[in-house]
Amino acid sequence: MWRFLGETMAVFAKDMRCEFRTRVAFNSLALFAVTTLAAVSYTIGPYGIAEADRPYLLGALLWIVVFFAAMAGLDRSFVKEEETHTAPLLRLAARPLVVWGGKLLFNTVTLALLMAILVPLYVVLMGLSVRTPGWFILVLAAGCLALAVTTTIVAAIVARAMSRGALFAVLSVPLLLPLLVFLIQGTRAAIEGRVPDVLAALRAVVSLGGVMTVASAFLFPVVWHD
Amino acid sequence: MTKRTVLCWCLVAAFLLAGGPAAVVRAQGGATRAAVPRDSGGPDLAPAIEVEAPAPDPAGNVAASSAVSDGGGSSGLMAVMGVTLIIWLGLFLYVFGLDRKVRRLEGP
């Protein structure tokens, strides 16, 4: 178990180190997020939406911004390994589950960093007031994990195919849409301060995320070795 | 089936049971309350009739339908049925031809 964790951390640390030296994924994620945020804030602004619609529309917009940013950068972790031909080396040296764990950790941390910058900006720019901030953050965290799990396995599949950029979005969207529906419901409930509804949405997110995690941990070796 | 496979299936089932149905029931209760005042533009588009499950009373059903078909005319229905039948015949013949061809290609 400890050996597994150590090896996973090795993959994660390697990815982080490579990423900090080039910043391809970070930059594209951040740029995409900031650009969409700027567009949304410019066209809608804090007073563009009627008071009654705010919780729902602002929650939906937030997740759309996050989703687009994720589409722009989260496939890098695997695609880069294939493009620079380092994947075969990793395949020979590491256990598949270790690679999956490392990449998942990397994607989670990337997404968490992005959201840590994006969400406060969004709250300020859109004049969003959240009734239950604790639940709001919990929904965001659960969403971050579930998004990272799904994009990691899709990125692994896409890296093994051709025309990867377009395929990543095509394959991710159907898997992510139900998740986004629950996340938007949860965010809205957290903004409005309806705790039981937040709990219901969180349960659905955890359930879907959990199923995804188990399925991708189980299926990843197939994707990785074929 | 390895132990790992069994474990994975159990975990998937556990997650589905833990979150899925429970969330459905809750969200249903919550959503009708929250979403009806402002849903995604449904009622604006819908015509004046109320949408409801078909009436449970069969007698009333038949009565209503005969009233409707008096207005609509059964010749129209005949025409639609005829077109559907012709489409079905064409489709069947086409697929049957394919079936024959495949059997011939597969040989003995």
Next chain:
Amino acid sequence: MTRRDILLGALFLWMAAVIWAAFLWAPAAAGFLGQSSRIVFFHVPTAWVATLSFLVSFIASVQYLRTRDPRWDVRAHASASLGIVFTILATVTGSIFARIMWGSYWNWDPRETSITFLLLIYAAYFALRGAVPDPERKAALAAVYAILAFVTVPFLVFVVPRIYWSLHPDTIINTKGRITMDSRMFRVFMASLAGFTGLAAWLYDLECRIEALRRKAEEEIL
């Protein structure tokens, strides 16, 4: 005349009878505009067959990964392409109904949304297949994707449509677990369900054999 031909002839007559009964024998249901309720005899069975093919595709994918037998990949592929055809049919019939009942062909009703996702999943499945040249890798990756997509389907089909308020009439297996349908309608409906399932089984068998022939022709190069 083989046994197969007799069975196919029976299928033809059965479906012809269903079409007749759907239009002339069964009554139109109350609460629906004009004769629009008759579409239930065609719309719901296509949706049912689409779901069924999704299930078959999932099982075949699991079997492929377990056994690595290319025949399972052929089955997964065949049922997925059958699924996409029937999903499109269900969408079209549903859309016609929506036009008559609700005044527009498309209004992002939750049911319409979830069937769109289903279409997206199938489209993605074939996009993935098209993007992998190596046949073994293609089969394995497609199988993985089919399995991943299938685990989200319960959420798509059962959870999402129920979170929102829907215009869609109660589904046949509704939350109360009661069938609200006239007995004649119900009989025609079940017959149609059986007929469509038979038709799908025939098409599935055919599709598998065509795909197998195609691959055999390709194999001969090797």
Next chain:
Amino acid sequence: MRRGVTIRFEGIGKRFGRRVVMRGIAGQARPGSILVLTGPNGSGKSTLLQILAGLIRPTRGEVRYLDGDGEVPREEWRHRIGMAAPALALYEELTAMENLEFCARVRGLEVDGDRLRNGLVAVGLDPDRPTVVGGFSTGMQQRLKLAQAVLHDPDVLLLDEPGANLDPDGQDWLAEFVRGMAEEGRTVVVATNDRDEMTWGTDRVALPG
């Protein structure tokens, strides 16, 4: 004492889409000897080497690793194989030491600074060089790949064009190095078009063009 691994492969065929790369290739690599794979460009030498490493799944045929106890299970191949090939690149953003350190960690080896440094010195590289691998010449990258391949003391050494991009001295050193590896009881497979490298081995598999 090293437990040698015999690699046996039979009826190997590979097809990418509609393109057939090879068919019906068979052979055997024994411990302590060098198997040379030859053939014109595009005959599938590199592909065959990757099939032997388990990196590519063959369309037809089977590869088996046998040691004293019988067949080696696939999960253990990674501990037994060391490979250097153009298809196996190193991380360009990392330095030579960082690359080796990562390989050691991910294999679950004990990370020992001296051992890694010695590994680099053995292939003629300076361990304290701060340049990242992206700034290396192809010859230096080739040396680093060899260091990576023998890092975990593997029983099987798979080399694809090992002498390419090396200077004449480097090629002499390489010949010595590979022969030494085989004499210690390792199974060595070399895919090459170089006339000198072809003379290393006693066993040979020639791929038709």
